[in-house]
Amino acid sequence: MEYKKVCLMYRHEDYAVDGIRSALGLAVENMYAYGVVMDTELPPFDEHGMETIEMLRDMEGDILTTVPANVEKCDFTAITIEELGEKLREMTHIIPYGIK
Numbered sequence: 001m002e003y004k005k006v007c008l009m010y011r012h013e014d015y016a017v018d019g020i021r022s023a024l025g026l027a028v029e030n031m032y033a034y035g036v037v038m039d040t041e042l043p044p045f046d047e048h049g050m051e052t053i054e055m056l057r058d059m060e061g062d063i064l065t066t067v068p069a070n071v072e073k074c075d076f077t078a079i080t081i082e083e084l085g086e087k088l089r090e091m092t093h094i095i096p097y098g099i100k
Helices: 013-028 047-058 068-074 081-090
Strands: 005-010 032-037 062-065 093-096
Touching: 005 013, 005 081, 013 032, 013 047, 047 062, 062 068
Parallel strands: 005 032, 005 093, 032 062
Antiparallel strands: none
16 A cells, blocks of 8 residues: 655745644554645644644644744754755655645
C-alpha cells in the first residue's frame, strides 16, 4: 500500500489555523500531511494551536514556513522556496488552501 503525501499551502492568516487542523485530520487518516505558510507572518499560536502542531509532528507531518518570523513565534519549520519546490515533487496531492 502506497501512502499519500499531501501538502496544504496557506497564504492568508484567516485560513492557516483551520488548514493546520485539516493537515492533522489527514495525518489521522494515515496520510503524510504537511502545511506550508507562505508569505504571511502569523501571530503566536495559543496552547491549543501548539498542541495541534505537535500532534501532527508525532504523526510524521510538519508545518513549514517561508517566513522566518513564523519559525520564532509559532515554532514552524523553516523552508526556502527552492526547498519547497523539491518537497512538492514528493507529494501525491498539493492543495492551495483558502487562498485569497
